[in-house]
Amino acid sequence: MAGKGQSQSYAPTAADMEALARDAMARLPDPFGGFLAGVLLIVEDFAEDTILSEMGIEDPFELTGLYTGRPVGEPAATGDMPATIHLYRRPLLEEWIETGVSLEALVTHVIVHEVGHHFGLSDDDMHALEDAAE
Known part of the structure; x- marks a missing residue:
C-alpha cells in the first residue's frame, strides 16, 4: 500500500x-455513430480460444479487438446475435x-x-474516420 x-x-x-x-464511439461522426446505437460493447482480457483458433491466431496478444454481427443494411435473420464490438484489454x-x-x-x-470493417471501409x-474522431 502507498503511504499517506x-x-x-x-x-x-x-x-x-x-x-x-x-467516449471514442460518441465522437464518431454521422452517419457512423447513429448505426452503433444497438451495438454491444464487451471488454474482456483476451479473445476466447475458439475465436483465436478460427482466426488462425496463436498469440492472444495479437488480437486487440473484433467486430461480430451482420453488416449495416443486411437484413437480420431469426436467431442472429446482436452486433458486438469486443475489446481485448490485455x-x-x-x-x-x-x-x-x-x-x-x-x-x-x-x-x-x-x-470500419462493419461498414466495409478501406484502410484509408x-x-x-479515426482522424475525425480525435
Missing part, C-alpha cells in the same frame, strides 16, 4: 477501458506499454477499425 501523500497506480480495468471506448495494455501511444488513442483506433477510409 503517495499514490499508487493500477492498470486500467475493463470498466475504465469501456469508458474510453464509449493486448491493448501490452501495446500501450510497448508503443508509448496513449491508451485513449489505441482504444479509439481499435473502435474505428472495427466499425478508416484513417480519415
Whole structure:
C-alpha cells in the first residue's frame, strides 16, 4: 500500500477501458455513430480460444479487438446475435506499454477499425474516420 501523500497506480480495468471506448464511439461522426446505437460493447482480457483458433491466431496478444454481427443494411435473420464490438484489454495494455501511444488513442483506433470493417471501409477510409474522431 502507498503511504499517506503517495499514490499508487493500477492498470486500467475493463470498466475504465469501456469508458474510453464509449467516449471514442460518441465522437464518431454521422452517419457512423447513429448505426452503433444497438451495438454491444464487451471488454474482456483476451479473445476466447475458439475465436483465436478460427482466426488462425496463436498469440492472444495479437488480437486487440473484433467486430461480430451482420453488416449495416443486411437484413437480420431469426436467431442472429446482436452486433458486438469486443475489446481485448490485455493486448491493448501490452501495446500501450510497448508503443508509448496513449491508451485513449489505441482504444479509439481499435473502435474505428472495427466499425470500419462493419461498414466495409478501406484502410484509408478508416484513417480519415479515426482522424475525425480525435
